[in-house]
Amino acid sequence: MSTSAETLARAPRRLPGDLAMWFFILAELTVFAILILAFAVTQMFNPQLFDQSRAALDSSTGLALTLGLLTSGLFAALSVEQVRQARQGRAALLLLAALASSCVYVALKLDEYRHLAGLGLGMEHNTFFTLYWILTGFHFLHVLLGMLILAWLAERCRRGAYRPDDHGGLESGVLYWHMVDLVWVLLFPLVYVLR
Amino acid sequence: MSASKVLVACWLGLVALSVCTVLLGNAGATQALATGVLLAAFGKAWLITDGFMELRHAPRAWRLLLLGWPLVMAIGMLLTLL
Structure with missing residues (x-):
């Protein structure tokens, strides 16, 4: 008789989702890697400028932004589990909760952008803010696209499109x-x- | 442990590591603290890839590829701070 550990060891490894999505994710991560490393290397050559400029940002806001996104990620992951248990209605509600949590991120980020713009710390202010606006702005666009996808998935779940x-x-x-x-x-x- | 409980446990870990990141950042600007911040970031990336993205059940090459990205980013950032 096989043990549960042996059963797990024999279970075929499975890549969730579509293979094309994984290649798309790899492409996106490559672009972000270039931007992230560009920011880090530029900081290495201008440490004082980056420290002074970073003081205009609030790490508590950064933490709140992080928690908004991570909570949204939890709801989205839970929605997949609900569909696997044939509970499409609950999955749709969880995706709406993920969308609501991501709205917290969007509201806080827009408030931060408005605050910085009000202080005259726009893209042309200095090297830190040029890279800050490009890097966080590019990520922000991805958040908006992701929210559209979450809304679409919620509607598909509501219609019972997944099994x-x-x-x-x-x-x-x-x-x-x-x-x-x-x-x-x-x-x-x-x-x-x-x- | 059920799959949903694993996901909630991952989220709790992510929240704890996020709070640690800010506390370490506010504690000062030493090399050790920066290393701690980047270790926390890698831990969070691991919880997302293995937990939320379910790569712990995926073919090893994909798992290593997705874990390699945050590792390279964290090492790259650390090198620029030396």
């Missing part, structure tokens, strides 16, 4: 959202915290 044995589209959409989270957890310390 426990056929929900690859849902997995792929949710994977994109986790990629947005993954980028942010590296971007957050670089822009807001590290000195």
Whole structure:
């Protein structure tokens, strides 16, 4: 008789979602890697300028932004589990909760952008803010696209479009959202915290 | 542990590491603190890829590829701070 450990060891390894989505994620991560490393290397040559400029950012806001995105990621991941248990209605509600949590991120980020612009710390102010606006702005656009995808997935769940044995589209959409989270957890310390 | 409980446990870990990141950042600007911040960032990336993205059940090459990205980013950032 086989043990549960042996059963687990024999279980075939499975890549969730569509393979094309994983290649898309790799391409996105490559672009973000270039931007993140460009920020880090430029900081190496201008440490004082970056420290002084970073003082205009509030790390508490950065933490709140992080928690908004991570909570949204949790709701999105839980929605996939609900579809696997044939609970599409609950999955739709969880995706709406993910969308609401991401709205916290958007509201806080827009407030931060408005605050910085009001202080005259726009893209042309100095090298730090040029890179800050490009890096966080590019990520912000990905958040907005991810929110559109979450809304679409919620509507598809509400219509009962996914089944426990056929929900690859849902997995792929949710994977994109986790990629947005993954980028942010590296971007957050670089822009807001590290000195 | 059910899959949903694993996801909630991952989220709790992510929240704890995020708070640690800010506390370490506010504590000063030493090399050790920066290393701690980047270790926390890598830990968070691991929780997202293995937990939320379910790569712990995926073919090893994909798992290593996705874990390699935050590792390279963290090492790259650390090198620029030396």
